[in-house]
Amino acid sequence: MNHRSVNKVPSSKILKVALALFSSRGYSETKMAEIAQNVGLSVGALYLRFKNKEELFWELIKDQSKDFIDRTKNLPEDDPLKALRTYIALNIEYAFQKRQLISIFFREYNLTFLKPLRKKFFKTQHEIIKDILTAGIKRGTFRPMDVEDTASIIFASIRGAILLKLIFGIGDVKAMSNSLFNLITNGIRKDAL
Amino acid sequence: MNHRSVNKVPSSKILKVALALFSSRGYSETKMAEIAQNVGLSVGALYLRFKNKEELFWELIKDQSKDFIDRTKNLPEDDPLKALRTYIALNIEYAFQKRQLISIFFREYNLTFLKPLRKKFFKTQHEIIKDILTAGIKRGTFRPMDVEDTASIIFASIRGAILLKLIFGIGDVKAMSNSLFNLITNGIRKDAL
DNA sequence: TTATTAACTGAACGATGGTTCATATGAACG
DNA sequence: CGTTCATATGAACCATCGTTCAGTTAATAA
Structure with a gap:
């Protein structure tokens, strides 16, 4: 573990919050700033975790789909x-x-x-x-x-x-x-x- | 009939073209400029016929729904x-x-x-x-x-x-x-x- | 304590696209 | 013809985001 390697908020929480927003407001109505705020992070921090909005969305879909197995x-x-x-x-x-x-x-x-x-x-x-x-x-x-x-x-x-x-x-x-x-x-x- | 009261393109055609675009690309993916171009009018002209995008969309839904009677x-x-x-x-x-x-x-x-x-x-x-x-x-x-x-x-x-x-x-x-x-x-x- | 650096911040940037408006066009009327 | 005005034009305006990045914070190593 090297220098401040603990995230302020776990990525799993970001996905969880984003899922709730995407599913209730829809993809394009859900703003990155909105996700950030609900998660308790800055917009910039989101972009350290996910390349962009689409990847965040995609990650969340994968995460949710995986246990349909x-x-x-x-x-x-x-x-x-x-x-x-x-x-x-x-x-x-x-x-x-x-x-x-x-x-x-x-x-x-x-x-x-x-x-x-x-x-x-x-x-x-x-x-x-x-x-x-x-x-x-x-x-x-x-x-x-x-x-x-x-x-x-x-x-x-x-x-x-x-x-x-x-x-x-x-x-x-x-x-x-x-x-x-x-x-x-x-x-x-x-x-x- | 008072001074140039003939439209370059009938509103019904606008609705028809817009319907095709909205139904294939989706509402927010369909741009006013795109509708204008496909209809053969300028963007400004669209706004003379319809208050805004939402009204144009609404008008088209009403028009299409009316003969479900x-x-x-x-x-x-x-x-x-x-x-x-x-x-x-x-x-x-x-x-x-x-x-x-x-x-x-x-x-x-x-x-x-x-x-x-x-x-x-x-x-x-x-x-x-x-x-x-x-x-x-x-x-x-x-x-x-x-x-x-x-x-x-x-x-x-x-x-x-x-x-x-x-x-x-x-x-x-x-x-x-x-x-x-x-x-x-x-x-x-x-x-x- | 100090240096290092991963994690974080949020103002600023830039692209997009709905909407407006100053200007142009041309059909009808006198 | 010349005037009028409904219709049309499209550049410019402006708001809304997604995205970036220079600067900040703080946990860890030394």
Whole structure:
């Protein structure tokens, strides 16, 4: 340790504060000076930690995303219905728990450097859903269907529900999760053909 | 008609050009100078037509929204299934047709003056879906359910599907409409309960 | 204590972009 | 024609940040 090597404020706190600001005001509405003030540092100090605003933002996205690491990894192979229920519940709960991050993803539609992340996310999730569907059809639990399209629609429905929750604050997490699962599995028909 | 009362370029053209720019680049990325150039006017002239950027934007939103006037007004009262199918199809087709406007609504999450419009839209649509569901349950076409929650989820699913289409360009409009209707009515289960 | 240097400060710089305004243009009217 | 005035022009103005940097602070080593 060499000469004053202790930071006045840890970088993790900067990221935390910045996350709160970015997710509530939006990227371009959040000023560097504002972050500095809320953190208790000068603007200059921020630039000693991060090259610029974009890198600070990026760092924060990486930091928040890192523990998404496939919780959806160990879904029951042998029980497609349970797998689906778990998948939906995990997704919605995660989104709610990480709502600041997720808000940013919905909100900052026009930040081009988020696009690839979104795309990648879609691909991964789409694949997982397809696997569940395929397994379910093979097992006779699910009816035959266009797996590709249906997986897209299911993905979309889950994201839509999350969006609704985040934007309008509508819906309780648990109830929403159940309703969605119910809708997707049984539909609203009284007697499904 | 008094002294040179003909505009070099009609305001409708300004709105049209601005719509294209706002929906592809985003509100704050679209510069007044850029709009002026694409329209074939000077910046100053824009300010003779519209008080400022925000009003120009607002005018364009109003202009685009005005003919949404309840196409969803005359859904068949006596056939809930058909009503739902029609409602979904209308919604998705409309969104695709007016995709520039809809993109803006998804994209400009942080423009506070869009919030009330979003809220109002949700309320209207939620009401319509609830009516369809209630009618269907009464008729015995649909199973008993929490109408409030289910309507929210259905709304969310439709918006999610539209978002998917607009963001990723994924899915054909007709096919998507069918898949969604199918999912919502029948679910994916082979033998519903 | 003194020297060293990492960490910090905040005024100043510069780029960007919305808005204004002095000036120009030209269609209609007398 | 010449006058009028709605319409148009675009350079200049100004506010808002992101970013930089010369100077300051204070922890550690000597």
